[in-house]
Amino acid sequence: MDVIVIGGGIAGVATAYQLHAAGHRVCVVERHATVAQGATYGHGGTLLPTPLDVWFGPTHVKSGRAPRGGLIYKPGFNSATRRFMQRLTRLQEHEAFCEQYRRLKPLVDVARETLAAIETRFNFEFEQRNGLLHVVRHARDWELTQSALELLRELEVPHHVLSASECSEIEHSVPTEPAFAGGVLFEQERIGNCPLFTKLLKQVLEDRGGAQFMLGRTVAGLRLDDRRAAVELVPARGSQAGEREVEVVSADAIVVAAGAGSLALLERAGLRLPLHPARFFSLTAPLAYEECAPHLSVVDTVRRITMTRTNQRVRVANAALLQPEREVMKAPAESLAKAATAMLAQATHDWIPGAARISAAHAWDGAKLLSPDGLPVVGQALHPRLFVNVGHGPAGWGLACGSAKVIADLMSGLEPSVPPDTLAALRADRFVSQRP
Structure with missing residues (x-):
């Protein structure tokens, strides 16, 4: 054909x-x-989603309404944007979330096999590496991750649930102070340069x-x-x-x-x-101090912000702005763009302090499609x-x-x-x- x-x-x-x-x-x-x-061009790097990465479920929806969440939500009076969020909210309950991810899992498995076949056949080098560490600051947010953790165990996805001190031992860039609730290590999940x-x-x-x-x-x-x-x-x-x-x-x-x-x-x-477009933001910053750079990709689970060291750069990605479609497809207002990049900078300061020169970062933003389920x-x-x-x-x-x-x-x-x-x-x- x-x-x-x-x-x-x-x-x-x-x-x-x-x-x-x-x-x-x-x-x-x-x-x-x-x-x-x-x-x-602006992808954060994570190759495949785990139950902690998907853009739906209890962690995203409930925490996304709070200032600490990774979503800047500006629906105005637009009913379509509100309906989209209402549909997504239905997946915050445990059973609905688990059922939906079970539907997605076979596609994740096919994608993993497909990527492996391409990489092996052509010996591709696209800055790929293993290791993803999710971290959670507050105990109340840690409770929201339990649905995902149960699903990880049910589906036998390789992972390790860690205390805060264990996270810092495995990833030296993550500080022990201020204290945080814990984390989840995916040793076999991968990061790569999408473009x-x-x-x-x-x-x-x-x-x-x-x-x-x-x-x-x-x-x-x-x-x-x-x-x-x-x-x-x-x-x-x-x-x-x-x-x-x-x-x-x-x-x-x-x-x-x-x-x-x-x-x-x-x-x-x-x-x-x-489907609804959302505008996502990323920063690509020069490495500041080698001793502070992460060797794993660190993910702020609540904000959905990914921090990855690649060569002499650190990419911080996935702060999101959700507005009516006609607004999303235009350049964002300066105040909203500053709020999103400030969120990225704050996540870097919180989880990998000293790793990136944010003041010299290259900023990117672009629209990506989200589906209501x-x-x-x-x-x-x-x-x-x-x-x-x-x-x-x-x-x-x-x-x-x-x-x-x-x-x-x-x-x-x-x-x-x-x-x-x-x-x-x-x-x-x-x-x-x-x-x-």
């Missing part, structure tokens, strides 16, 4: 790779001048003639009928092209994997998804020739690679790599029967 993939981030490039591996001809359309320039991995995968595709990349192009619309699918392309704003004439490119199928930009495109095609949207949608791979959120960029494998299975007529209940939980039509 001839397949057009819309989006040159991790989801789009990973989908192109899996489709090529399955024998399809692929064209990737990306509005930027190269790949990995949108939300992919670097994406670019390496693009290079593999180009070297093997596995995909055509149409860069600097914006998709203005989709055309779908019984016999063929097509995209309407115009030069991206700011490109060298003088005219914005529409170019129509046809294929047998289309995969929309354009992150936050997918919502408007799908809506114009007749598919409205209740915490699961991405993967599979066929609206039309037999239309597929989607969106909504993975900030917790683990490797999920997009597992979803790409599912897309390739479906498009190739193979048995999907995930069980039927997980596949049903990922489909776009799961939202049709839900009430706002």
